[in-house]
Amino acid sequence: MLTEQLVMLGRHLRNAGLPMDSARMALAVSALDLVTVDRCDDVRDALEAVFVSREEDRDVFLQVFEAHWRRWGQTGSAQSIPLTMGSNESPKHRRAQVAQTDALLAPDDEPCASPALSASDLQRLRQADFLSLSADEFLQLQHHAKAMRLDIPQVKSRRWCRSERGSRVDWSRLMRSAARHGGEVLHVPRQRRRKQVLPLLVLLDVSGSMAPYARMLLAFLHQRTSQGPRAVFTFGTALTDLRSAFALHDPDAMLQSVNQAVSDFGGGTRLGASLATLRQRYPSTLTARRSVVLLITDGLDTGEPDVLRSEMQWLKRHARRVLWLNPLLRFEGYAPLARGPKVLSECCDAQVAIHNLDRLSSFAQGLQQLLKT
Structure with a gap:
């Protein structure tokens, strides 16, 4: 059915970051009625005109569409797959199909997944650079990234709570208990400091060279950082x-x-100007030198290095740790010799590679150790 195939495509496009709703799906059905549906080029151009509204989404659409067209072709010839509605179908029937599409695209539904990967294929993909993945492979790994666990360290806060083995006597409770028992102290209540998750400040580069990494990290961080306070910003030419x-x-x-x-x-990258905006407009996102900053970028900054150095020094003074998550560390022998990376290497407390799923998993499991060092 046309609706089922378009819903499958729509779900994967939505997971890849393209806006998707029932109105676009209904327009896509109408567009396919006007083209020769057994020709890949005609179908692709018609759907691209409907689903792509920004230039940066075009490459994502093409990858997802090509993966779906190949999968459709594996079931038989294109003509054997009903890609169009009959022209004699009533408007009422079309509205019913659109309503069905809208229900299938509801956020609570699980996206239609690709066939399960074998253990060897999954291991290969876990070690593959995000830049080298096809649309199907990217969606598979995105699902695994969402399921990974990120252990954010906990620290002692200034607040106290009840504890049988606490380090401090709770004198208020002790006196009230003694008053109820004629001055006799039957039990010595104690207190300990509460533990709280360290606040996170995430700064994610969305420039052209970082686009595939940005999409994967967005999915990962959304699921794995919800247990504590967090502030997430993207930067390119603006914050x-x-x-x-x-x-x-x-x-x-x-x-x-x-x-x-x-x-x-x-687009491009102006990290120094973006950090200046953060300092001027959002200084409260850094919590009393307790925040852990995750700076996710390749460091290829096009701004002035003096501005970048000044802003990075301010950031480091107001944060507990600044961790640089750099996909360029995938290259053996990489050294931060350019102006931007050189400044970042001097101001950050540690550098971590995040170019594939294995590296991302290692970072998630080793975050506590990174903060200790």
């Missing part, structure tokens, strides 16, 4: 606040909100 998007529970709704909010996706 974008994503806290409202990350407050959404559904990951697909989050990706759609991010896609609408970020206007400089796939």
